[in-house]
Amino acid sequence: MKSASGKPVVAVVTGASRGAGRGIAQALGSQGVIVYVTGRSRSSSDSPYGGTVAETAALVDQAGGKGIPVIVDHADDEAVRDLFATVRRDYGRLDLLVNNAAKLVATTSPGGFWEKPLETADLLTVGLRSHYVASFHAAPLLIGNGRGLIVNTGHYGAVSYYHGAAYGAQKAGADKMAADMAKELRPYNVAAASIWMGGLDTERARAYIASLPAEARPTARRESPQFTGRVIAALYASEELMNFSGRALIGAELGAYFGITDIDGSAPRSLRYTLGGPPQLHPSLR
Template sequence: MSASISNGPRVAVVTGASRGAGKGIALALGQSGATVYVTGRSLRSSDSPYGGTVSETAALVDEAGGRGVPVAVDHADDDAVAELFARVGREHGRLDILVNNAASVVNTMSPGGFWEQPLEAADVMAVGLRSHYVASFHAAPLLIAGGRGLIVNTGHYGAVSYHLGPAYGAQKAGSDKMAADMAKDLRPHNVAAVSIWMGGLDTERARAHFATLPPEARPTARRESPQFTGRVIAALHASDDRMRLSGRTLIGAELGAHLGVTDIDGSAPLSLRYTLGGPPELHPSLY
């Protein structure tokens, strides 16, 4: 693995980073010394029952050794997304890493079929799938300008197993295929695109949900920290395997093991390939 990155500190955009996975990824990239544009809609902790704001995450990036830049962005607003990347272009002239993590996820774990759940569950195919495309569209010229780019769509085993209903599964599967197809177009420009499946994360939302369960029903297995995926992303961007792995859907725990990345407590997260499924094979036309 090569750790040499040209043009100074890396420049990254992490969408949906007020809390949860995005917050952890931004923090980990900050620990690698990156300048991280932190996007999200939350400007006040009261904006979400789980707390967190773009400014709080950006401040943590600063404390970690990077530079956090908070940007309030609704990823359903194409003009706001275009302005975000125009700002990155004005301030840096390039982008090294885009992490597409923003998603409008409605909890559909209540009893009943998808037709009995809020129709808003389908919004994840707008902010969560279409929004990934829009962000990548605007980011691509900056990634190409940087000469060594990486797009990561945060994924999950829900692409091949049942989690949170059909809309969530369609979003995750679509995000995987989007990364594969973008990788095909970007390969001549030394820009990689992958989807990384995260395991069960120790997020604010997860902790709040487990707190509502009776003690005997609460999971006891260790969960991945939100920072783990960010550590993996930083290592992948630096790795000589970056372009070889481009286009693939990768299980974060397996990619971490390959790159020698551990979680914040020194542990190695476990792959759930043999319990929840593994990524499908790509057609040769995508290589």
């Protein structure tokens, strides 16, 4: 996959030590992308779910791209500024930003929002504000290219009850943020969109499912994290990129549109008619 200048695409994927970010980075690597992999994990012991930025960067290399691990706490504005200063110094440009970093605390715990730790609301800092800060620093680099894309990883929780108030607010906020950024970026041929992921087969998800009673464990097939990365790559490469800008898009539907399958050859299923779906065009763009 090449940039507008014919050079390899340069991307930043935030929150990529594990989970969705790791899969997205790995899939972009398979397209020959140079991927800055960010996250806080230096050691696999830093999280109960394992994973480090260095491990993800190595997977990007193995897939055929170039992985560059950078330790970044996305609650630290100066660290984020330094990240994009490094990208500018190394390559002088940026083609793709994937905002995926999120601080998940007690998200799947039972009970009302008042019964969960107050730090559950930190998702509105690292997960919403952090998307804004990363996009703020990325925008000049994307605009300088004359073509670019910002993706916020999203979910059906933006329009339906899922994991509680903080989770829903973060997902809905990220959708609206992408829509409004898209409006301001359109004159520069830079797109912004949210891509909703389905139930993912991640380390965190596997641990949560394993904690449930056997009779309560879901049996439906889960999307691989790499699927979203494949969809993002197809969207970036498409001549229709700007037609999708400003929209919240269901990854399964966008994958079907571009003919993208998951790593096992299957086609993930849209949950639009069970969990709800985004509008075709956000009202702020009408």
